[in-house]
Ligand SMILES: [Ca+2]
C-alpha cells in the first residue's frame with residue numbers, strides 16, 4: 099500500500115492539490131483495484147488473489163484537437179477516496195477523481211465503486227459514473243473514449259470477446275473459468291470496437307483524429323475493447339455516462355451470454 103493510499107484509505111480524506119498523485123488502492127471483501135490517477139488509469143483488479151485487468155483508461159478529443167488525449171495526463175484537480183458500505187467492509191471502496199482541461203474548459207469527474215463478493219466466490223463488480231461538464235465559454239464538440247484491456251486470469255493470451263448490441267462487452271478466458279461483462283447503462287455509445295491489443299490503443303496519441311470502427315468480434319487472443327461517445331456540450335452543460343463491470347465464474351450455460359457458441363466454433367476450427 100502506498101503512503102498516499104494509507105492516508106486516504108484509513109481516513110477517507112478528500113484531497114485537492116497539484117497534479118501529482120500516488121496510486122490509490124480500493125478494497126472490498128474479496129477484491130482490490132489499483133488506480134494511477136496521473137499515470138494511465140486503472141492497472142489492477144484482483145479478485146480472490148487473481149489479477150484480471152491489464153489496463154483501463156479514458157481518452158478525449160474536443161474542439162479543434164487533432165488527436166485523442168489521455169485523461170490522466172491533463173490536470174488532476176481533486177481526488178477523494180471513501181468507504182461507502184461500512185457494514186459489509188469498512189475499507190475504502192470508492193474513488194472520485196476530478197480533471198480539468200484548461201484548453202477546452204472541460205471538467206471530468208470519474209467515480210469508481212468496487213463491490214467484492216464472498217471469499218472464494220470469484221465475483222466482483224465495479225460501477226463507474228462519468229460526468230463531463232463544459233466550464234468554458236464556448237460550446238464544445240466532444241469525443242470521449244473508454245479503453246479497457248482485460249487479461250482474464252492473469253494471462254493475456256487466448257481470451258475470447260465480443261460486443262453485443264453496441265453497448266455490452268463480454269470476454270471469457272480460454273479455460274472458460276471467468277467472464278467479464280461490461281454494460282453501458284446509459285447512454286449508448288456512438289461508436290465501439292473490440293480487437294486484439296494494441297490495435298485500438300494505437301489510435302490514441304497517433305497524431306490524427308480517430309473514430310472507432312464498430313467491430314463486434316468475436317475476437318480471439320489478447321482482447322481489448324473501447325467505447326466512444328460523441329456529443330456537443332453547450333456552456334454549463336453536463337454529459338453523464340453510467341457503466342458497470344462484473345466478473346463472475348463463467349456460468350455453466352454460457353450460451354446465455356452468447357459466448358458458448360463462440361467457444362464451440364473456436365474448438366471446431368482448431
Ligand atoms: Ca467498504
Ligand SMILES: [Ca+2]
Pocket residue numbers: 164165166301302303304305306307308
Ligand atoms: Ca488518434
Ligand SMILES: [Ca+2]
Pocket residue numbers: 152247248249250254257295319320321322
Ligand atoms: Ca487482453
